[in-house]
Amino acid sequence: MKSFDSLSLLEQLQADTRQLIATATFLKNEDPGILLEQPGAGRWSVIQVLEHLNSYGVYYLPALKNGLMNGDAAVNIFRSGWLGNYFTQLMLPKEGRVKNKMKAPKDHRPAFHVDAQPVIETFLQQQHQLLELLELAKQKNIGIRIPTSLTKLIRLKAGDTFRFFIAHEQRHFVQIENTLAEVRNTTGKFQVAHQAG
Amino acid sequence: MPLQQLQQFVSLIYPLKEKEWNAFAAIWSPLECRRKTILTAAGETERHLYFVLEGVQRAFYIGDDNKEATLVFTYPPSFAGVADSFLTQTPSHYFFETLTASRFLRTSYRQAEELMQQYPNIQRMVLNVTALALKGVLVRQAELQCFSAEEKFRTLLKRSPHVLQLIPHKYLASYLGIDPATFSKLLGSKKI
Numbered sequence: 001m002k003s004f005d006s007l008s009l010l011e012q013l014q015a016d017t018r019q020l021i022a023t024a025t026f027l028k029n030e031d032p033g034i035l036l037e038q039p040g041a042g043r044w045s046v047i048q049v050l051e052h053l054n055s056y057g058v059y060y061l062p063a064l065k066n067g068l069m070n071g072d073a074a075v076n077i078f079r080s081g082w083l084g085n086y087f088t089q090l091m092l093p094k095e096g097r098v099k100n101k102m103k104a105p106k107d108h109r110p111a112f113h114v115d116a117q118p119v120i121e122t123f124l125q126q127q128h129q130l131l132e133l134l135e136l137a138k139q140k141n142i143g144i145r146i147p148t149s150l151t152k153l154i155r156l157k158a159g160d161t162f163r164f165f166i167a168h169e170q171r172h173f174v175q176i177e178n179t180l181a182e183v184r185n186t187t188g189k190f191q192v193a194h195q196a197g
Numbered sequence: 198m199p200l201q202q203l204q205q206f207v208s209l210i211y212p213l214k215e216k217e218w219n220a221f222a223a224i225w226s227p228l229e230c231r232r233k234t235i236l237t238a239a240g241e242t243e244r245h246l247y248f249v250l251e252g253v254q255r256a257f258y259i260g261d262d263n264k265e266a267t268l269v270f271t272y273p274p275s276f277a278g279v280a281d282s283f284l285t286q287t288p289s290h291y292f293f294e295t296l297t298a299s300r301f302l303r304t305s306y307r308q309a310e311e312l313m314q315q316y317p318n319i320q321r322m323v324l325n326v327t328a329l330a331l332k333g334v335l336v337r338q339a340e341l342q343c344f345s346a347e348e349k350f351r352t353l354l355k356r357s358p359h360v361l362q363l364i365p366h367k368y369l370a371s372y373l374g375i376d377p378a379t380f381s382k383l384l385g386s387k388k389i
């Protein structure tokens with residue numbers, strides 16, 4: 001199965017998380033009307049996408065924390081489990097695009113929101129918690145298994161849970177970029193609404 | 198060899214005795230990063246101090262109106278990272294990222310702190326580095342407020358002529374507080 005140097009993997013995941021923080025920081029300053037607008041019937045607004053991501057954080061961040069705290073000390077090499085690796089590959093956007101569409105499970109379908117800021121704040125807080133967890137994970141064995149949110153019967157290694165969780169976020173950020181472009185009616189660059197200068 | 202670069206750099210700032218240098222040298226580990234890797238995010242407390250061996254990085258701030266300000270560039274040989282967050286161990290206001298593939302030596306706050314407690318000369322050296330950084334910031338602030346776009350542009354080229362090749366122009370324009378169009382114009386009128 002796929003093997004990683006544990007430290008390098010965690011560093012990479014931290015860098016990925018920081019990129020999400022940077023993008024979300026730009027979103028925070030965006031016109032709330034744009035963030036709350038649904039691009040079409042039954043399609044999620046940017047805020048709904050973030051709320052969907054937040055709902056996963058609510059489960060996975062404590063689950064990862066508990067799992068890691070109770071686990072033993074770090075091992076140099078992390079061997080990805082086949083299921084964990086499969087889920088991650090399924091999630092990851094390829095070349096910045098998402099081809100396979102999926103339907104969100106019932107617990108993770110976001111309601112309509114009136115206020116954008118709290119959702120973004122929560123998202124940012126969660127990403128900072130994630131950064132801290134990834135830092136903690138450097139001292140811990142990330143082979144320890146964490147039950148998934150879908151069913152406790154399926155448990156993925158912490159390393160894979162991190163990979164899968166972040167890949168899922170990255171996937172939805174592609175969606176956010178597309179949604180913004182649609183709602184703004186432009187072909188936007190990825191770094192939403194920011195100007196260097 | 199990387200440690201040699203560090204030693205050379207440090208010796209220009211403050212001389213360390215052999216025992217002190219050996220202790221200092223021992224806290225650094227190598228790190229390699231791809232381009233556009235964010236090493237520190239705003240809101241995160243800077244855990245590390247970097248010494249740049251290769252590549253260019255920048256620290257930038259995202260403002261409320263989504264205006265992005267590039268505050269500082271780092272390239273060899275120099276220390277890097279979000280200095281104020283590192284020294285105060287409070288959350289950074291800035292993002293620190295690589296602009297090109299980069300190689301560093303890196304150490305942690307804990308290791309640096311232990312060393313500074315143990316060796317007054319190392320603390321003195323860090324103090325000197327910090328003073329130099331502060332000096333640079335004040336000089337820059339005065340220039341940003343007082344110089345014309347052309348003066349700022351010329352000063353940059355005089356101080357660091359190689360930056361035009363190393364750093365994307367949009368970041369240089371931001372750093373100088375000049376809008377990109379003006380920067381392009383100045384670039385065009387520059388005599389090669």
